[in-house]
Amino acid sequence: MRLSPAVRVSTYFMPTMRDDPADAQIVSHRLMLRSGMIRQESAGIYSWLPLGFRVLKKIEQIVREEQDRIGAHEILMPTIQSADLWRKSGRYDDYGKEMLRITDRHERDMLFGPTNEEMITDIFAEHAKSYKNVPLMMYHIQWKFRDEVRPRFGVMRGREFLMKDAYSFDLDAEAGRHSYNKQFIAYLRTYSRMGLQAIPMAADTGPIGGDMSHEFIILADTGESEVFCDKSLLEHDLTETDVNLSDPAAVQALVDSVTAPYAATDEQHDTAAFEAEVPEDRRVTARGIEVGHIFFFADKYSKPLGASVTTSQGEQVDVQMGSYGVGVSRLAGGIIEACHDENGIVWPEAVAPFKVALINLRQGDEGTDGVCEDLYAKFQAAGVEVIYDDREERAGVKFSDMDLIGIPWQIIVGPKGVKGGFVEMKNRKTGEREELSAEAALAKLAA
Numbered sequence: 476m477r478l479s480p481a482v483r484v485s486t487y488f489m490p491t492m493r494d495d496p497a498d499a500q501i502v503s504h505r506l507m508l509r510s511g512m513i514r515q516e517s518a519g520i521y522s523w524l525p526l527g528f529r530v531l532k533k534i535e536q537i538v539r540e541e542q543d544r545i546g547a548h549e550i551l552m553p554t555i556q557s558a559d560l561w562r563k564s565g566r567y568d569d570y571g572k573e574m575l576r577i578t579d580r581h582e583r584d585m586l587f588g589p590t591n592e593e594m595i596t597d598i599f600a601e602h603a604k605s606y607k608n609v610p611l612m613m614y615h616i617q618w619k620f621r622d623e624v625r626p627r628f629g630v631m632r633g634r635e636f637l638m639k640d641a642y643s644f645d646l647d648a649e650a651g652r653h654s655y656n657k658q659f660i661a662y663l664r665t666y667s668r669m670g671l672q673a674i675p676m677a678a679d680t681g682p683i684g685g686d687m688s689h690e691f692i693i694l695a696d697t698g699e700s701e702v703f704c705d706k707s708l709l710e711h712d713l714t715e716t717d718v719n720l721s722d723p724a725a726v727q728a729l730v731d732s733v734t735a736p737y738a739a740t741d742e743q744h745d746t747a748a749f750e751a752e753v754p755e756d757r758r759v760t761a762r763g764i765e766v767g768h769i770f771f772f773a774d775k776y777s778k779p780l781g782a783s784v785t786t787s788q789g790e791q792v793d794v795q796m797g798s799y800g801v802g803v804s805r806l807a808g809g810i811i812e813a814c815h816d817e818n819g820i821v822w823p824e825a826v827a828p829f830k831v832a833l834i835n836l837r838q839g840d841e842g843t844d845g846v847c848e849d850l851y852a853k854f855q856a857a858g859v860e861v862i863y864d865d866r867e868e869r870a871g872v873k874f875s876d877m878d879l880i881g882i883p884w885q886i887i888v889g890p891k892g893v894k895g896g897f898v899e900m901k902n903r904k905t906g907e908r909e910e911l912s913a914e915a916a917l918a919k920l921a922a
């Protein structure tokens with residue numbers, strides 16, 4: 476999806492707020508409201524305003540590229556589902572009040588999907604009959620609804636939220652493990668591209684057992700889960716994911732290297748093992764935000780929903796499945812929890828709504844207007860996403876707004892610089908400033 480490459484603040488919809496909204500308890504929620512990214516419509520249900528929408532789309536695109544890279548195919552299933560399939564899997568009754576149930580005009584039971592295991596299994600079952608149809612992975616990025624008891628922290632625990640959910644289909648457990656491991660690698664890459672250190676932690680596998688469930692957790696004081704891990708994981712370079720994806724042993728070795736040090740969420744935590752495996756000064760107990768969860772569940776859905784294939788020997792077997800979720804909308808908040816300072820958001824470049832904020836210190840002045848208009852056109856021509864603060868506002872207002880919305884680079888154009896032939900370039904993260912010619916700034920940022 477192509478986002479508009481350049482906008483002028485004077486004609487943009489960016490309702491920033493100077494003061495903290497009263498009802499927002501955590502920093503990411505406050506900053507999302509203050510920067511005009513989102514607006515609450517009802518408890519746990521948000522509209523995404525222009526800035527927030529851009530961030531959401533960028534997160535989504537990174538998730539998509541990494542799914543495509545491991546050979547998963549994108550589809551789109553509906554938000555509204557029929558209750559019938561859920562009755563077959565037994566989850567219609569189990570799901571309880573978190574499921575939003577709807578009755579249509581013909582008195583048919585429908586629901587707003589909280590997840591899609593049943594539907595995807597049914598899609599597979601209808602069309603895939605042979606071992607030749609597997610391995611297969613499909614995913615979609617779609618809104619989910621869960622009527623959470625306590626929606627809170629803005630988009631972090633919403634009721635309507637955007638999730639990427641992928642599903643794998645394999646002939647046997649060994650092949651299933653390989654699919655799981657490929658997703659594992661895709662997750663490491665996905666989060667590190669967003670500037671996050673997301674640590675995979677052993678998670679509860681439920682009745683199926685085994686070691687094939689991991690939650691991906693970013694550490695933050697406001698996280699809802701208590702987590703325990705070996706400090707080495709905080710130092711581990713999780714961007715090192717170079718591996719031949721069609722070599723199961725190599726992929727397994729990479730997964731093993733990341734999962735070897737102790738890491739577990741509270742549900743799975745074993746104090747004795749933690750203390751035995753990790754020296755005292757390396758034990759980390761912290762709060763974490765779950766930004767993804769992957770799960771291998773064998774034939775839990777394929778059996779009741781009749782998703783079986785014939786093997787090359789003519790035998791009929793239920794396919795082995797896994798499911799893999801990423802909290803796309805939660806990530807927008809999660810990234811802010813990890814990337815902010817006292818002045819506002821500090822977006823990692825990969826998910827920033829724009830790369831450059833162009834700040835005209837004297838709107839209406841022929842000199843500064845001329846330099847800004849010229850740069851604005853040139854940034855666009857060079858494919859650099861730019862937001863141009865062309866409002867007739869005081870410099871202080873422009874500085875604080877652009878700091879608040881967290882654009883990685885600011886180009887500041889004032890009358891003094893116009894006279895001297897320079898602009899000022901500020902790095903939002905480090906605060907470093909540099910004076911250079913407009914051409915040099917362009918060349919640096921277009922690189």
Ligand code: ATP
Nearest residue numbers: 630631632633636638765766767768800801802805
């Ligand atoms: P949680 O324990 O946080 O409720 P979950 O185990 O119910 O999560 P999954 O069903 O595994 O979550 O969903 C996959 C991902 O979707 C989660 O890792 C999380 O990032 C995201 N997610 C789940 N529930 C919500 C929600 N209410 N609001 C926003 N994102 C959510």
Ligand code: MG
Nearest residue numbers: 573621623632
């Ligand atoms: Mg949940």
